[in-house]
Amino acid sequence: MSAPVVHAAGVGKRYGPTVALHDVSLTVRPGESHALVGRNGAGKSTLVSILTGLSGTDTGSVSFGGEPAPPLSKQDEWKARVACVYQHAMVVPQLSVAENLFLNRHARGGFAIGWKKLRRQASELLDSWDVRVPVDTPAGELSVEDRQLVEIARALSYGARFIVLDEPTAQLDSQAIERLFERMRHLRSSGVTFLFISHHLHEVHEVCQAVTVLRDARHVLTAPVEDVSRAALVDAMTGEQGGLSVRDAAVRDPLAVDADEVLTVDTLSGDGFHDVSLRVRRGEVVGLAGSNASGKHQVAETVYGLRSPTAGIVAVEGRRLPPGDIAAAVHAGVGCVPRDRHHQGLVLGHSVMDNATLSVLDRLGRGGFAPPKVRRSRGARALSDYGIVAAGPEQPVSDLSGGNQQKVVLARALESDPRLVVLINPTAGVDVKSKEALLAVVDRVRAEGKAVLLVSDELDDLRLADRVLVLRAGAVVAEHGAGWADSALVAGIEGAGPRA
Numbered sequence: 001m002s003a004p005v006v007h008a009a010g011v012g013k014r015y016g017p018t019v020a021l022h023d024v025s026l027t028v029r030p031g032e033s034h035a036l037v038g039r040n041g042a043g044k045s046t047l048v049s050i051l052t053g054l055s056g057t058d059t060g061s062v063s064f065g066g067e068p069a070p071p072l073s074k075q076d077e078w079k080a081r082v083a084c085v086y087q088h089a090m091v092v093p094q095l096s097v098a099e100n101l102f103l104n105r106h107a108r109g110g111f112a113i114g115w116k117k118l119r120r121q122a123s124e125l126l127d128s129w130d131v132r133v134p135v136d137t138p139a140g141e142l143s144v145e146d147r148q149l150v151e152i153a154r155a156l157s158y159g160a161r162f163i164v165l166d167e168p169t170a171q172l173d174s175q176a177i178e179r180l181f182e183r184m185r186h187l188r189s190s191g192v193t194f195l196f197i198s199h200h201l202h203e204v205h206e207v208c209q210a211v212t213v214l215r216d217a218r219h220v221l222t223a224p225v226e227d228v229s230r231a232a233l234v235d236a237m238t239g240e241q242g243g244l245s246v247r248d249a250a251v252r253d254p255l256a257v258d259a260d261e262v263l264t265v266d267t268l269s270g271d272g273f274h275d276v277s278l279r280v281r282r283g284e285v286v287g288l289a290g291s292n293a294s295g296k297h298q299v300a301e302t303v304y305g306l307r308s309p310t311a312g313i314v315a316v317e318g319r320r321l322p323p324g325d326i327a328a329a330v331h332a333g334v335g336c337v338p339r340d341r342h343h344q345g346l347v348l349g350h351s352v353m354d355n356a357t358l359s360v361l362d363r364l365g366r367g368g369f370a371p372p373k374v375r376r377s378r379g380a381r382a383l384s385d386y387g388i389v390a391a392g393p394e395q396p397v398s399d400l401s402g403g404n405q406q407k408v409v410l411a412r413a414l415e416s417d418p419r420l421v422v423l424i425n426p427t428a429g430v431d432v433k434s435k436e437a438l439l440a441v442v443d444r445v446r447a448e449g450k451a452v453l454l455v456s457d458e459l460d461d462l463r464l465a466d467r468v469l470v471l472r473a474g475a476v477v478a479e480h481g482a483g484w485a486d487s488a489l490v491a492g493i494e495g496a497g498p499r500a
């Protein structure tokens, strides 16, 4: 048998008191797509940072093709072996695609190569991997899908034939996911090996041949995917038997007919959507579904004041909100989980307790000064209520795993006891079990009488909704009451019309 593409042997890693990896081994065979799964904080990103030369091990070792990994100081040698495409862009947004592809490479012997040549080389490179992206476009203007393709092409151009995809599907709609999988299969047939991280276990079965599970910093199992069912994967990740329970609006009592209207959106138009009207009542969850280009995010962002509409109104409990004013929306009782937690959701350098109490400081103490004791106890409560894995309420959010950061965002949104909660992809990056717990929280606040506007790409999330509105090209085109069939909703989202 040929040498593994990568082999990690007995790897250990600590961050202060936190054991991020304990004696973890991983073997990835040439030409396979190998899934790496585990709950939030299990150690996946830490292992990836070690496999890609971003950080060293405390114990154990890594080899590529049977040869010891290069020293961390020789980053060019790492790049020739492995690359990771992260959820967050690793491109320089202001520079063109061509410049990003050849960044730090176009100066040879002190002479920069000309723009024309750079462009030509970039086009040839993208063509050779069948990536159709204009090389002059500033990288910051690319869609997530195209940006990922450019990053894959860049990795291949350094000679790497082992690529780590870290939650690549988290921001893609279903059609883009299908295209990514098709490309992975194609690249695999030309000898590229993948390590694939995802919280969507059905994807593991769809696109991978082998799977490794980490739990609490330890290796739990490695097996061919056909030998482990989705339920067995969940059991391995949690260390418990028992599977998942999905909350479905179809099985709860219907909404009281006289439930008050909390959110009123009337003929709202703005960037990417037009003439959207909707109502959400007390105790009701209304879902917004659609492709990434449908305008669903923009509608929700306009409701909570991140964007200004060009026409129409948003009102909460009958009071019209001033356009594009987040503070006014918060004041009127709107809590939100924004689309991008890194830019809008969290202050990364601050602690869990500071982030969780950010929206309520004025209520916790005079003049916006909340005593540390009060913040600490609120922070501790958030840790237990939302199942956040952290050393304590004082730990900086930047030290938490991605899924645990997302839980802090939800804690913050609900801390102010809002009347209306706007949730955009609230379970993005959250592991299956935590997702269940977060959806239970959303269901609980609904039962308490809050109104919920829920934008999601996840059918599991949307199951919680009394009604799902489907948007296409900026307009509401369909409404599905609870109990919809997956195929009907997916067909509506993709614009294929209802399937028989």
Ligand SMILES: Nc1ncnc2c1ncn2[C@@H]1O[C@H](COP(=O)(O)OP(=O)(O)OP(=O)(O)O)[C@@H](O)[C@H]1O
Pocket: 015, 016, 018, 019, 020, 038, 039, 040, 041, 042, 043, 044, 045, 046, 047, 389, 390, 398, 399, 400, 401, 402, 403, 404, 429, 431
């Ligand atoms: N820079 C750091 N400083 C302190 N602790 C850290 C740091 N990076 C990671 N950790 C801790 O190490 C553990 C493993 O985190 P890691 O990011 O590897 O998890 P993960 O499996 O990738 O989770 P997720 O699915 O949520 O992204 C966590 O407890 C995390 O808080």
